[in-house]
């Protein structure tokens with residue numbers, strides 16, 4: 032199996048911790064590489080991960096390389112990869128401000144801040160289910176079809192991406208957006224982007240995506256970031 036993928040996952044654990052986007056024990060991250068999923072182990076603090084801690088599983092959840100147990104949340108990692116074929120990386124973390132939104136069950140609309148509209152779109156709150164349960168995986172699967180970031184009620188957040196860097200940037204954007212919303216609310220409330228301008232913004236994003244896709248050498252399709260939900 033590929034050492035560089037394991038190193039990237041271990042590095043993301045440290046980065047999330049250092050940028051206060053995740054605590055030591057919380058969260059789990061994975062990367063899909065063809066028929067395998069590289070995933071963080073259970074019970075190892077995410078800021079001290081070594082590449083050798085990362086496990087490789089197949090799509091049935093069976094460990095094919097590595098010591099220890101994979102994250103208890105493997106179910107939702109597997110269903111996300113099955114649902115979104117273009118997605119190759121998943122970050123689940125407990126960023127404190129966004130997790131506060133998940134505790135208050137506050138959904139985030141896509142008309143609040145331009146960069147967030149482009150990077151993450153609308154962020155729904157999915158109903159509470161106990162960690163690692165099949166029910167939680169079902170809720171995640173239903174919501175992830177049309178979204179790139181989710182808030183899990185009373186728990187935390189999930190962001191996804193074509194690669195680990197994109198999933199990380201979405202987590203960072205989500206946490207920053209939540210801070211912006213709190214600031215706006217303390218100053219009298221959110222004045223949303225007008226709906227006709229929002230449509231224009233989405234047109235701009237779509238055109239940009241087309242240009243970017245055309246200039247890519249690997250010809251991999253990127254899904255537009257717009258949420259339909």
Ligand SMILES: [Zn+2]
Nearest residue numbers: 057058186187
């Ligand atoms: Zn969690």
